[in-house]
Amino acid sequence: MKMDERKQKVLQAIILDYIATADPVGSRTIAKKYNLGVSPATVRNEMADLEEMGFLEQPHTSAGRIPSQLGYRYYVDCLMKKEPLKTEMKKYVRNNLVDRIRETEDLIQYTSKILSQMTSYTSMVLTPFYGNNVLRHIKLLPFEEGKAVMIIVLDNGHVEHRLMEVPEYLGEDEFATISAILDENLRGLTLEQWRPSLVQSIHKELKHNSELLQDLLSHIEHSLEGEQEQKVFMGGALNILDQPEFKQLERVRPILELLEHEEIIKDVLVPVSQEGVTVRIGTENKIEGMKDCSLITATYRVEGRVIGTLGVLGPTRMEYSRVISVVEFLTSALTEALKKM
Amino acid sequence: MKMDERKQKVLQAIILDYIATADPVGSRTIAKKYNLGVSPATVRNEMADLEEMGFLEQPHTSAGRIPSQLGYRYYVDCLMKKEPLKTEMKKYVRNNLVDRIRETEDLIQYTSKILSQMTSYTSMVLTPFYGNNVLRHIKLLPFEEGKAVMIIVLDNGHVEHRLMEVPEYLGEDEFATISAILDENLRGLTLEQWRPSLVQSIHKELKHNSELLQDLLSHIEHSLEGEQEQKVFMGGALNILDQPEFKQLERVRPILELLEHEEIIKDVLVPVSQEGVTVRIGTENKIEGMKDCSLITATYRVEGRVIGTLGVLGPTRMEYSRVISVVEFLTSALTEALKKM
DNA sequence: CATTAGCACTCAAATAGGGAGAGTGCTAAC
DNA sequence: GTTAGCACTCTCCCTATTTGAGTGCTAATG
Numbered sequence: 001m002k003m004d005e006r007k008q009k010v011l012q013a014i015i016l017d018y019i020a021t022a023d024p025v026g027s028r029t030i031a032k033k034y035n036l037g038v039s040p041a042t043v044r045n046e047m048a049d050l051e052e053m054g055f056l057e058q059p060h061t062s063a064g065r066i067p068s069q070l071g072y073r074y075y076v077d078c079l080m081k082k083e084p085l086k087t088e089m090k091k092y093v094r095n096n097l098v099d100r101i102r103e104t105e106d107l108i109q110y111t112s113k114i115l116s117q118m119t120s121y122t123s124m125v126l127t128p129f130y131g132n133n134v135l136r137h138i139k140l141l142p143f144e145e146g147k148a149v150m151i152i153v154l155d156n157g158h159v160e161h162r163l164m165e166v167p168e169y170l171g172e173d174e175f176a177t178i179s180a181i182l183d184e185n186l187r188g189l190t191l192e193q194w195r196p197s198l199v200q201s202i203h204k205e206l207k208h209n210s211e212l213l214q215d216l217l218s219h220i221e222h223s224l225e226g227e228q229e230q231k232v233f234m235g236g237a238l239n240i241l242d243q244p245e246f247k248q249l250e251r252v253r254p255i256l257e258l259l260e261h262e263e264i265i266k267d268v269l270v271p272v273s274q275e276g277v278t279v280r281i282g283t284e285n286k287i288e289g290m291k292d293c294s295l296i297t298a299t300y301r302v303e304g305r306v307i308g309t310l311g312v313l314g315p316t317r318m319e320y321s322r323v324i325s326v327v328e329f330l331t332s333a334l335t336e337a338l339k340k341m
Numbered sequence: 342m343k344m345d346e347r348k349q350k351v352l353q354a355i356i357l358d359y360i361a362t363a364d365p366v367g368s369r370t371i372a373k374k375y376n377l378g379v380s381p382a383t384v385r386n387e388m389a390d391l392e393e394m395g396f397l398e399q400p401h402t403s404a405g406r407i408p409s410q411l412g413y414r415y416y417v418d419c420l421m422k423k424e425p426l427k428t429e430m431k432k433y434v435r436n437n438l439v440d441r442i443r444e445t446e447d448l449i450q451y452t453s454k455i456l457s458q459m460t461s462y463t464s465m466v467l468t469p470f471y472g473n474n475v476l477r478h479i480k481l482l483p484f485e486e487g488k489a490v491m492i493i494v495l496d497n498g499h500v501e502h503r504l505m506e507v508p509e510y511l512g513e514d515e516f517a518t519i520s521a522i523l524d525e526n527l528r529g530l531t532l533e534q535w536r537p538s539l540v541q542s543i544h545k546e547l548k549h550n551s552e553l554l555q556d557l558l559s560h561i562e563h564s565l566e567g568e569q570e571q572k573v574f575m576g577g578a579l580n581i582l583d584q585p586e587f588k589q590l591e592r593v594r595p596i597l598e599l600l601e602h603e604e605i606i607k608d609v610l611v612p613v614s615q616e617g618v619t620v621r622i623g624t625e626n627k628i629e630g631m632k633d634c635s636l637i638t639a640t641y642r643v644e645g646r647v648i649g650t651l652g653v654l655g656p657t658r659m660e661y662s663r664v665i666s667v668v669e670f671l672t673s674a675l676t677e678a679l680k681k682m
Numbered sequence: 683c684a685t686t687a688g689c690a691c692t693c694a695a696a697t698a699g700g701g702a703g704a705g706t707g708c709t710a711a712c
Numbered sequence: 713g714t715t716a717g718c719a720c721t722c723t724c725c726c727t728a729t730t731t732g733a734g735t736g737c738t739a740a741t742g
Binding site for chain 1 (some may be wrong): 477478480484486490492494500502504577578582588589590593594597598601
């Protein structure tokens, strides 16, 4: 069986109608509403063909057709037209997101909020992951008997502090010395640029405090490795409840349960190699609980490097074209906002 | 009408049965299961009385009785026996919560998790609020042209850092000077102990950088005020879905919606003056959406001062006695754990 | 030969009609 | 004061029955 132009039109009409109404679509509706210039009977024949080809399915005889997963895939890949975003929308986002927010976490959280508001689906945004960092500053400050604060400043502006135990006999001078030596030796280097010889020479300089040094170095390593964990911010988790296909509790529950597990969501959002927007429909998501959902994700960048992901989760009967535009736009807005930070 | 002993027994039996089964309780059940030594007919008379007194209600004629809000209140205040916690339970909590966790936020999060697991309801725990803090250290570190990191260490061990803009002409020496002057003048003081004269003398010493100083001081103030915002950690939000009274979507939805709004939850948890455990039943919660829920809260302390709250949210048909024991115990466990930090 | 009108057929969802069962309130007897 | 007995009331559940949307097939049509 071959896909001709009329079949495409019929398929598109069915998908659009089903996306809009969530009701199985009949031949009559298609013929009338999407004026293809043919009779319902003809449409019926086409529909039978499309079903045979795997693009449509019937919930039961005597119901209309609904798109299959393959049908949505074909739609997204071949039929869908991009829907341009309203300029006032863009302006609104730019004003609020790009220009006003200074803290990274707030920015991510706000992005997630806007994303769910604009799409009416559930949004999820991963905080930036700065791997492969360059150390800019390292400082050890005495805190109290036996304790010190270590401050680590990375090149990307990320600052971390750690409260740590230190030998009690250390005085202010030693703190300064240790800070200075570490700072001098390690500043400006990524983890890969550390060499055993370098570490050894530090050890030699600070031989009296090798245990503390060990501790300090491992903390620094940890920070440089970017193991500052990524968080997920979610918005509109309850928007799924508005979807008619999830009006029974048993159907929503697994999804809400999923959304409660940050680890799983993080895993799902982990950046794929692919550029641009990724659409995963139904079982294309590896997660069992997402088999009736579609996930549209995109990655955002800083200085050309992919450092995070944002995504929208909705039913497979999702408004793909609209959501894709929003996701695309918010990705660029977020990238832009991060550039300014 | 007077409450005699038999009425109490009947009321208690009805409440216990309803809590256990979620089904309206009939006279027959009471007479048989809770052997009061009287016939169903007698129980029926007592039930009619209790209904007249406002402790019971009937969903419709020919259904059994269910406790009214007033009924629960009477039960909690007068009838309920405390249920002792299993010692193995206590041991488990102590081992995991009190002795193993070092970071405050992790501790709170874990508390919330345990709380929901132990109760099978939704738990919410507010992070500690340390008002009235003493400054221990203040340090300004150069970061890059025009930027510096300010480190603020409070007496309670809380460390904060802030990236801030500074005049570009400042050199390392000036940073050290500013740090030293601030540190010297403000160390060991609470916000209340700042005096205008003190601030003025600082201004005099640093007259060339009064704008920067203004900025710094306001940040420090902010930290001392303890305006590091309190967070809420929640556990088992979806546990309500297990409750038969919430098996229809329309009934759960407002509650889930509520739980999504952290501000509202924070507000609900704000410590009440009252010591010990607080039980708010149905509309005793001010929040509209909680009219079919009960909230059991308690406050935890550090050094005698109330600094946070933890709570359990469930249907009004909640297992009050069990939950109260758990809440009491976890409050003390949390207080103990915080003492060790 | 593609298209279409016509028609019998199918199936889900809505509607209506009974019981069955649980529980009550009242009355009269104990 | 307590209880047995009984009529009465509702909800819940089961089972037709109907309705209507939509199909697939066939035969007629341009």
